[in-house]
Amino acid sequence: MALLLGFLLLLLELCGNTLSLGSRSSTEGTEVLELQLPATNYETKDSYKAGPIGGLFQIVHIFLRVVQPNDFPEDILRKILQKKFDLSTDYEKIIYYEIGVIICAVLGLLFVILMPLVGCCFGLCRCCNKCGGEMHQRQKKNGPFLRKCFAVSLLVISIFISIGIIYGFVANHHLRAQIEKTRKLADSNFRDLRTLLNGAPAEISYILSQYTTTKEKAFSDLDNVKSLLGGGIHEQLRPKVIPALDDIKAMAEAIKETKEALLNVNNTLKELKKSSAQLNTSLSDVKRDLEQSLNDPMCSAPPVATTCNNIRTSLSQLDDNTNMDQLPSLDKPIDKINDILQTNLSSLVQQGYKSFNDIPEMVENQTTDIISDVKSTLNSIGSDIESIGEQIPIQDQLSNFMGYINDTETYIRRNLPTLEEYDSYRWLGGLVVCCLLTLVVIFYYLGLLCGTCGYDRNATPTRRGCVSNTGGIFLMVGAGVSFLICWILMTIVVLTFVVGANVEKLLCEPYQNRKLFQVLDTPYLLNENWKHYLSGMVFNKPDINLTFEQVYSDCKENKGIYGTLKLENSYNISEHLNIQEHAGNISNDFQNMKVNIDNIVLLDEAGRKNLMDFSFSGIDAINYNIYLAELSKAPTKGNLLSFADDLEVKANHLPHGSLKQSLKNNAQTIRTIHRSEVIPLEQSMSSVYQSIKELQQKSSGLGMKVTNTLSSLDSAQDFLTTRISSVIVEESQKYGNTIVGYFERYLQWVKISITEKIAACKPVATALDSAVDVFLCSYIIDPMNLFWFGIGKATVFLLPALIFAVKLAKHYRRMDSEDVYEEF
Numbered sequence: 153m154a155l156l157l158g159f160l161l162l163l164l165e166l167c168g169n170t171l172s173l174g175s176r177s178s179t180e181g182t183e184v185l186e187l188q189l190p191a192t193n194y195e196t197k198d199s200y201k202a203g204p205i206g207g208l209f210q211i212v213h214i215f216l217r218v219v220q221p222n223d224f225p226e227d228i229l230r231k232i233l234q235k236k237f238d239l240s241t242d243y244e245k246i247i248y249y250e251i252g253v254i255i256c257a258v259l260g261l262l263f264v265i266l267m268p269l270v271g272c273c274f275g276l277c278r279c280c281n282k283c284g285g286e287m288h289q290r291q292k293k294n295g296p297f298l299r300k301c302f303a304v305s306l307l308v309i310s311i312f313i314s315i316g317i318i319y320g321f322v323a324n325h326h327l328r329a330q331i332e333k334t335r336k337l338a339d340s341n342f343r344d345l346r347t348l349l350n351g352a353p354a355e356i357s358y359i360l361s362q363y364t365t366t367k368e369k370a371f372s373d374l375d376n377v378k379s380l381l382g383g384g385i386h387e388q389l390r391p392k393v394i395p396a397l398d399d400i401k402a403m404a405e406a407i408k409e410t411k412e413a414l415l416n417v418n419n420t421l422k423e424l425k426k427s428s429a430q431l432n433t434s435l436s437d438v439k440r441d442l443e444q445s446l447n448d449p450m451c452s453a454p455p456v457a458t459t460c461n462n463i464r465t466s467l468s469q470l471d472d473n474t475n476m477d478q479l480p481s482l483d484k485p486i487d488k489i490n491d492i493l494q495t496n497l498s499s500l501v502q503q504g505y506k507s508f509n510d511i512p513e514m515v516e517n518q519t520t521d522i523i524s525d526v527k528s529t530l531n532s533i534g535s536d537i538e539s540i541g542e543q544i545p546i547q548d549q550l551s552n553f554m555g556y557i558n559d560t561e562t563y564i565r566r567n568l569p570t571l572e573e574y575d576s577y578r579w580l581g582g583l584v585v586c587c588l589l590t591l592v593v594i595f596y597y598l599g600l601l602c603g604t605c606g607y608d609r610n611a612t613p614t615r616r617g618c619v620s621n622t623g624g625i626f627l628m629v630g631a632g633v634s635f636l637i638c639w640i641l642m643t644i645v646v647l648t649f650v651v652g653a654n655v656e657k658l659l660c661e662p663y664q665n666r667k668l669f670q671v672l673d674t675p676y677l678l679n680e681n682w683k684h685y686l687s688g689m690v691f692n693k694p695d696i697n698l699t700f701e702q703v704y705s706d707c708k709e710n711k712g713i714y715g716t717l718k719l720e721n722s723y724n725i726s727e728h729l730n731i732q733e734h735a736g737n738i739s740n741d742f743q744n745m746k747v748n749i750d751n752i753v754l755l756d757e758a759g760r761k762n763l764m765d766f767s768f769s770g771i772d773a774i775n776y777n778i779y780l781a782e783l784s785k786a787p788t789k790g791n792l793l794s795f796a797d798d799l800e801v802k803a804n805h806l807p808h809g810s811l812k813q814s815l816k817n818n819a820q821t822i823r824t825i826h827r828s829e830v831i832p833l834e835q836s837m838s839s840v841y842q843s844i845k846e847l848q849q850k851s852s853g854l855g856m857k858v859t860n861t862l863s864s865l866d867s868a869q870d871f872l873t874t875r876i877s878s879v880i881v882e883e884s885q886k887y888g889n890t891i892v893g894y895f896e897r898y899l900q901w902v903k904i905s906i907t908e909k910i911a912a913c914k915p916v917a918t919a920l921d922s923a924v925d926v927f928l929c930s931y932i933i934d935p936m937n938l939f940w941f942g943i944g945k946a947t948v949f950l951l952p953a954l955i956f957a958v959k960l961a962k963h964y965r966r967m968d969s970e971d972v973y974e975e976f
Contacts, residue, residue: 187362187901189909192351195340196918198708200926202934205326208319209934212941216653219252224662230674253653260646260944264639267951271635299607302960303600306627309953310596316949317589319942324582327935331575334927335568341922342561344915349554352713352911359905366898367530370891374523377887381519382512384883389872393508396868399861400755401501413847414485420840427836431787431829438821439467445814450807459802463815466798469790485774500755500762507752526891533895582939585644588637589946595630596957599623603964624965627957634950645944652937660929669701687718696721707917714907752872755865764858787833792826 202209228245247254373380442463451460603626606619662668672678678685682694690698698718706716713719796819803815 316946382515599626
């Protein structure tokens, strides 16, 4: 209990020093980017496992629950503490609670008192040849059965005694091994406490230094106001403006493409007219030559006349099938397009693009002064934070507690060798106790071994062998030694049992289930004037609900000292770290931000007039069907190649002469005309046909296209005029909120870190656990309880073992006389 209170005072000392540290903070916040306190690593494990021997400890705990089944006496303990450990008034309740321990202790004391008396009487009785002391054994019919029963019983009891001795040896060794670990345990706890104390100032410095990271991020965004704020405004307007400009740009390209298409078609039509006229001339010449050839006298002869008439009737296939001259010229539409192109619509559109894309740069130029003011505000906040860090006398505030730790460590180091020296004496005494019991058991085992192996069932009691007699002597020696040492062993068992059982039930168990803290948290218990003792010690305000259990639980969960000790009752960090106040200073600067970009013109009046002129250029009014109809015709009325082949076949049927030769020559001329004039003409007509078809499609609905483009332009221009101010306000708020958000998150992170994470007091709870749960309960009490449990078990079993050993020795020892039966 004294050790527990000592560590509670250690906790109070830390509380007091932390309280004096409280008046220094003045930076709050949450995370900016990836703000996170560096992890602190501690050496001491927060849990202890006994290992395989833990199962034996559990057996002892079960035995203690049987002996002491009552719940932790919270009310009794409260009254005892309130009455300054005056037990006179509540002794009945104390006796009732301790009845199990008292009964066991009384039984042990009776054992201690009676066993020497019984042993003395038993020895005197045997010296008088009574109580089995007479070296005479009467022959009984069930003698062999009794001998076997006594031997088996003694063997079983000896095994039980051996188990108890093993418990004793294991507990004695384990206790010494754990005491040897005490120095290492204490050193690791003191190092962890120093890490806690030394780490708190470093953590606060780290938190304050992270303002630089936040400011650098904010400065980076402020320097990128062109892309962040200007780009945000630009992106808000882009979906409405860019499509309108793209439509105008496409219309400007369409004007140029239309001119090129008209020029191409017009020039090609001129070429077609020339080619068509040339073809007509060539065909006329051939036709005239054929007519002259058909006037040959041979054509009047009956056989040849029919052929000549057929040729004459087919000459119409050589006529021209097209009338290109009737197609109107496209010079007038081309002239109108040229007039329209006098205004460079593409250049005007690029000016609109440039005017719109210059928004980010305009924003940057107009916010230079505001950005400078915001940076100045941020620097001033940084200066305040740095000055706060300089005003925190952390090392001075924690020096007293560090001195207390050093004094405690010095005390432990000075007295630990004494503890280890005394433990070596204890270990030696425990070893002697276990060896004495081992000696008795060895006598019994040797007696059983010699008696069983040397027993001869055919030998009479007076003629038993030396081995059997030796076995009986071992048994009697074991019984004699048992009488000599059992009361000493039981005295040790009773003393360690009373101490170990009460410490286990009144300290270890209530500490583990935290009922002990609930007792200490009883109002007005430790100080009759204070409702809550811990808050009275920390704040001198005993009405604040600050309990030992809550502090221990929070420290166990590695929470910060500020939140654990509820230091807001002494120093409210929320008041000193006013997030809205700091954020408001920055917000005020952004509220003064004025951005004027109302003078954006997407397309001026010249560009609009240019579009309207294009819509009235008459391109869509051209009668494209006339061109398409004429160009879809074949150049000649007949197929010249077929005509030439037919002409040559007919000429071959004529007699040799000038007519036949003339017809063949004309057939060859027609083929030449088809190859050199008709085929190129057909290709040119097909190409022009496709060009006119495409031009017809492009010009279709030209007026509606221009109207829609101008409507889209008017809508975008109107959007810029009416909505740009609201977009600027919206994006400015977003931009400002982003900058302010960095500091709100930073200040919130600082606040959470100070209230929940800085000086996380887990080492304090671990040190308390190490002192009470590990050192006292696990290192000392558990092995000590296992020791008395094993030795007590072995000592109790010495009594029946003694009885059976004396009984069995009668069957192994060589008797001085025996029953003699005479034959009649």
